[in-house]
Amino acid sequence: MTAVQSSERAEKAESGRSVRDYLSSHLREYGLLFALIAIMAFFQIVTDGTLLRAVNVTNLLLQNSYIVIMALGMLVVIVSGNIDLSVGSVMGFIGALAAVMIVNWDQSVFLTIIVCLVAGGLIGAAQGYWIAYWKIPSFIVTLAGMLVFRGLSLWLLEGQSVGPFPREFQVIANGFVADIFPTGVGEALAGVFDVRRLNVLALGFGILAAAALVWIGLRQRARNRSYGIVDEPRSFFVARNAIVAAAIIFITYKLSTFRGLPNVLLTMGALTIIYAFLTQNTVIGRRIYALGGNAKAAKLSGIKTERLTFLAFVNMGILAAAAGLVFAARLNTATPKAGFALELDVIAAVFIGGASMSGGVGTIVGAVVGAFLMGVLNNGMSIMGIGIDYQQMIKGLVLLAAVVFDVYNKQKQG
Amino acid sequence: MSTLLEMREITKEFPGVRALDRVSIAVRQGEIHAICGENGAGKSTLMKVLSGVYPAGSYEGEIVFEGEPVAFRDIRDSEARGIIIIHQELALVPQLSIAENIFLGNERAVRGVIDWRETNRRTEELLAKVGLNEPPTSKVDSIGVGKQQLVEIAKALSKDVKLLILDEPTAALQENDSRKLLDLMLELKAQGVTCIIISHKLGEVGYVADTVTVIRDGTTISTLDAADGLGEDRIVRDMVGRDMTHRFPEHARSPGEVLLEVENWSVWHPEHADRRVIKDACFTVRSGEVVGIAGLMGSGRTELAMSIFGRSYGRNITGEIRLRGQPVDVGTVPRAIDAGISYVTEDRKSLGLVLDETVRFNTTLANLESVSSGGVLNRNEETRVAEKYRDALAIRTPTVFQKAVNLSGGNQQKVVLAKWLNTRPDVLILDEPTRGIDVGAKYEIYTIINELAAEGKGVVMISSEMPELIGMCDRIYVMNEGALVGELTAAEASQERIMSLIVNE
Ligand SMILES: Nc1ncnc2c1ncn2[C@@H]1O[C@H](COP(=O)(O)OP(=O)(O)OP(=O)(O)O)[C@@H](O)[C@H]1O
Ligand SMILES: [Mg+2]
Numbered sequence: 001m002t003a004v005q006s007s008e009r010a011e012k013a014e015s016g017r018s019v020r021d022y023l024s025s026h027l028r029e030y031g032l033l034f035a036l037i038a039i040m041a042f043f044q045i046v047t048d049g050t051l052l053r054a055v056n057v058t059n060l061l062l063q064n065s066y067i068v069i070m071a072l073g074m075l076v077v078i079v080s081g082n083i084d085l086s087v088g089s090v091m092g093f094i095g096a097l098a099a100v101m102i103v104n105w106d107q108s109v110f111l112t113i114i115v116c117l118v119a120g121g122l123i124g125a126a127q128g129y130w131i132a133y134w135k136i137p138s139f140i141v142t143l144a145g146m147l148v149f150r151g152l153s154l155w156l157l158e159g160q161s162v163g164p165f166p167r168e169f170q171v172i173a174n175g176f177v178a179d180i181f182p183t184g185v186g187e188a189l190a191g192v193f194d195v196r197r198l199n200v201l202a203l204g205f206g207i208l209a210a211a212a213l214v215w216i217g218l219r220q221r222a223r224n225r226s227y228g229i230v231d232e233p234r235s236f237f238v239a240r241n242a243i244v245a246a247a248i249i250f251i252t253y254k255l256s257t258f259r260g261l262p263n264v265l266l267t268m269g270a271l272t273i274i275y276a277f278l279t280q281n282t283v284i285g286r287r288i289y290a291l292g293g294n295a296k297a298a299k300l301s302g303i304k305t306e307r308l309t310f311l312a313f314v315n316m317g318i319l320a321a322a323a324g325l326v327f328a329a330r331l332n333t334a335t336p337k338a339g340f341a342l343e344l345d346v347i348a349a350v351f352i353g354g355a356s357m358s359g360g361v362g363t364i365v366g367a368v369v370g371a372f373l374m375g376v377l378n379n380g381m382s383i384m385g386i387g388i389d390y391q392q393m394i395k396g397l398v399l400l401a402a403v404v405f406d407v408y409n410k411q412k413q414g
Numbered sequence: 415m416s417t418l419l420e421m422r423e424i425t426k427e428f429p430g431v432r433a434l435d436r437v438s439i440a441v442r443q444g445e446i447h448a449i450c451g452e453n454g455a456g457k458s459t460l461m462k463v464l465s466g467v468y469p470a471g472s473y474e475g476e477i478v479f480e481g482e483p484v485a486f487r488d489i490r491d492s493e494a495r496g497i498i499i500i501h502q503e504l505a506l507v508p509q510l511s512i513a514e515n516i517f518l519g520n521e522r523a524v525r526g527v528i529d530w531r532e533t534n535r536r537t538e539e540l541l542a543k544v545g546l547n548e549p550p551t552s553k554v555d556s557i558g559v560g561k562q563q564l565v566e567i568a569k570a571l572s573k574d575v576k577l578l579i580l581d582e583p584t585a586a587l588q589e590n591d592s593r594k595l596l597d598l599m600l601e602l603k604a605q606g607v608t609c610i611i612i613s614h615k616l617g618e619v620g621y622v623a624d625t626v627t628v629i630r631d632g633t634t635i636s637t638l639d640a641a642d643g644l645g646e647d648r649i650v651r652d653m654v655g656r657d658m659t660h661r662f663p664e665h666a667r668s669p670g671e672v673l674l675e676v677e678n679w680s681v682w683h684p685e686h687a688d689r690r691v692i693k694d695a696c697f698t699v700r701s702g703e704v705v706g707i708a709g710l711m712g713s714g715r716t717e718l719a720m721s722i723f724g725r726s727y728g729r730n731i732t733g734e735i736r737l738r739g740q741p742v743d744v745g746t747v748p749r750a751i752d753a754g755i756s757y758v759t760e761d762r763k764s765l766g767l768v769l770d771e772t773v774r775f776n777t778t779l780a781n782l783e784s785v786s787s788g789g790v791l792n793r794n795e796e797t798r799v800a801e802k803y804r805d806a807l808a809i810r811t812p813t814v815f816q817k818a819v820n821l822s823g824g825n826q827q828k829v830v831l832a833k834w835l836n837t838r839p840d841v842l843i844l845d846e847p848t849r850g851i852d853v854g855a856k857y858e859i860y861t862i863i864n865e866l867a868a869e870g871k872g873v874v875m876i877s878s879e880m881p882e883l884i885g886m887c888d889r890i891y892v893m894n895e896g897a898l899v900g901e902l903t904a905a906e907a908s909q910e911r912i913m914s915l916i917v918n919e
Contacts, residue, residue: 223794
């Protein structure tokens with residue numbers, strides 16, 4: 001069948017078939033978004049509206065920020081065909097390092113942050129070296145790393161909790177961006193919405209972000225059109241953008257009625273955008289997908305596969321360090337158990353987000369949505385007062401369901 | 415003779431592609447039935463429909479086997495009826511032994527415990543039947559492709575086979591191995607086994623087939639009978655839809671100065687440090703020249719090419735490489751590419767393509783610099799480049815956004831070629847560039863090679879098809895057991911001379 005004939009036919013059969021084809025090949029993405037909405041709706045109802053209270057929305061974002069930050073790095077590692085089991089321990093170790101430097105050694109916050117990020121990079125480099133240049137499976141190297149850095153944080157903290165941190169360190173996780181608009185505007189708007197207070201900056205930011213997202217989507221769509229790419233049916237495009245934009249505005253509205261934009265949200269948002277761009281639109285991102293998709297072919301295409309693997313782990317180390325700082329700042333103390341078993345949540349988020357164990361497949365946005373899906377589950381079940389035992393089982397089943405769905409989808413298409 | 419199999423009005427669609435459009439085919443009991451057609455015509459798809467890889471319900475039409483309609487849900491169903499398919503890409507487990515592979519999924523066991531004596535005895539019988547002289551315990555990856563193909567057939571014979579389907583069984587085989595395989599098919603036919611063979615090598619089709627069905631663009635064009643003569647020209651005309659008077663495009667070349675010189679090139683085996691795989695190879699390529707490397711399978715041609723291309727094979731490599739008289743360092747693949755050398759791999763699936771990615775992704779992969787600025791990709795430019803090559807090489811795909819895995823074998827090969835043409839090399843090394851490619855597309859590839867030569871590039875062509883080397887090359891080096899044992903000019907070259915150079919060593 002020639003391409004020409006098939007496109008003619010596609011034109012004739014138009015909508016019915018193309019919507020079905022499109023849906024069948026993008027079921028995963030819509031499924032994920034739909035699952036997140038369904039889970040949120042479910043908990044919103046069973047918790048009598050507690051889930052989406054302003055204070056809880058704020059909490060949800062803060063609670064999951066370090067998971068999201070690490071999921072960005074983990075996605076890159078998994079797409080490159082590897083895995084990192086050490087991130088929970090590394091995160092805990094960096095938190096401990098920060099606490100010891102600031103509390104015990106009286107170092108400045110600025111210097112501590114720099115040292116911690118560099119240390120994270122070095123840890124990533126140390127692990128990446130064996131994986132990339134000695135071809136030792138990442139599973140084994142990072143399993144070793146998991147034990148080593150767990151032990152190191154115990155040693156560093158001498159088994160004790162160290163804290164509290166000075167105010168300027170805490171703001172990393174618990175700070176909010178001050179409203180730049182005059183208080184009068186906020187009060188006037190608060191009157192309109194019938195709430196006690198309203199942070200105009202937060203709301204304005206949300207509206208702008210939503211508008212920007214829609215604008216980028218429209219531009220992308222116009223460009224695809226001009227290249228004749230079989231793309232998203234209009235109804236889907238409108239619905240998807242409407243839901244996402246509404247969600248962003250809704251969340252920032254909720255935030256604005258509480259304490260405004262958390263610092264962490266900005267960090268998280270900026271990192272997500274940067275990594276989404278890096279993976280989708282740059283040469284290095286493209287090469288990572290090639291490496292994970294077929295390492296031999298990538299190498300013969302002139303890609304420096306060893307260096308790329310090495311860099312993926314350095315990057316992971318730096319992000320784990322950043323997450324460690326956020327985590328320590330949020331708890332306001334470093335404990336030897338910090339980050340325990342957290343690597344599993346991070347890895348689960350990436351797989352729920354559609355990444356493939358064998359590498360070469362997965363997206364940043366998917367991983368972030370996956371992280372929030374897990375976060376909402378955690379948060380909702382806690383509000384409901386479900387025991388940790390059931391929580392673990394349910395999370396496990398959700399992970400399994402997501403991956404089974406992937407595999408089923410793939411078989412149906414093949 | 416009675417009809418064993420009839421497939422009626424089979425239609426099979428994939429998203430955006432109708433691969434088969436009411437194809438009908440009838441196979442008589444005890445015959446060898448060949449299916450011919452261009453790359454992407456739908457041959458493999460038709461056989462996958464027949465063998466249950468695409469289950470009943472996922473296609474339209476009717477299959478009648480031994481007089482009754484059948485609807486297979488999977489391969490096991492079709493195997494139970496005696497229909498066995500050997501796919502285009504071999505499906506043996508390389509780390510397992512011959513015996514283990516033959517009885518994989520069908521183990522000779524008593525209450526779950528494998529009876530090795532029985533397994534090996536039966537394997538020996540089967541190997542004798544296919545004329546393969548190897549111990550049943552040899553690992554599959556230690557024997558050549560030709561022998562692996564025979565193991566596949568032995569595996570098929572271990573099941574009660576009535577209809578044996580071979581999808582391009584000889585694509586990767588040397589001529590004498592192919593001949594052995596074809597003779598085996600004739601022998602099986604004498605024993606009453608019916609065969610369907612898909613092949614782009616029309617000479618072989620003429621040799622074994624009783625009937626030929628030609629498919630083009632997913633529809634049956636003609637069914638030809640051996641009794642009426644299976645002229646290659648006739649088959650080709652039905653395949654491509656027009657007469658093809660020449661198999662090789664006209665070319666008048668005037669090679670210029672020496673472009674690439676390889677001197678005293680020696681390479682040792684990556685694992686067995688005492689085995690020298692390439693022995694003091696010396697050769698030159700002029701600008702505007704097409705140079706062939708002939709040799710048997712395993713003679714070291716691929717190893718020679720890969721060791722030159724960024725030392726991708728072997729170790730303790732010694733020797734010198736000069737480009738335009740200047741020594742160059744081609745110690746890594748990126749450096750080789752920068753120096754202007756490109757190598758089109760022989761094995762497209764494992765070394766050439768990222769199968770789960772799109773045609774566009776694969777086309778630009780080796781030269782992302784050309785479609786990016788400051789490390790940021792320009793998607794529009796990328797699409798334009800991919801479409802340019804799709805048109806130039808006539809790659810059959812609905813769009814360049816199709817995943818490579820969904821392309822037919824021959825079209826995948828063209829994507830690999832596109833990837834390397836896009837690096838705009840000065841010296842292009844092609845390793846079996848026309849393997850699994852149909853006659854029409856071969857002509858297109860030859861035309862591209864001629865254009866490259868006309869632009870002053872140097873082309874090295876490694877091929878197991880001697881007529882192709884003789885028809886295309888200005889000079890041919892003959893390789894045997896890791897050494898270049900002779901050199902023939904276009905005027906001197908003939909199959910006999912090449913073979914005698916190989917044998918004399
Ligand atoms: N899983 C799939 N998804 C989408 N398209 C497919 C799929 N499998 C095959 N096709 C398309 O169906 C057509 C027929 O493919 P098929 O593999 O049957 O060709 P073929 O005749 O065997 O070619 P070749 O000689 O190159 O092996 C091609 O255009 C191919 O791109
Ligand atoms: Mg095929």
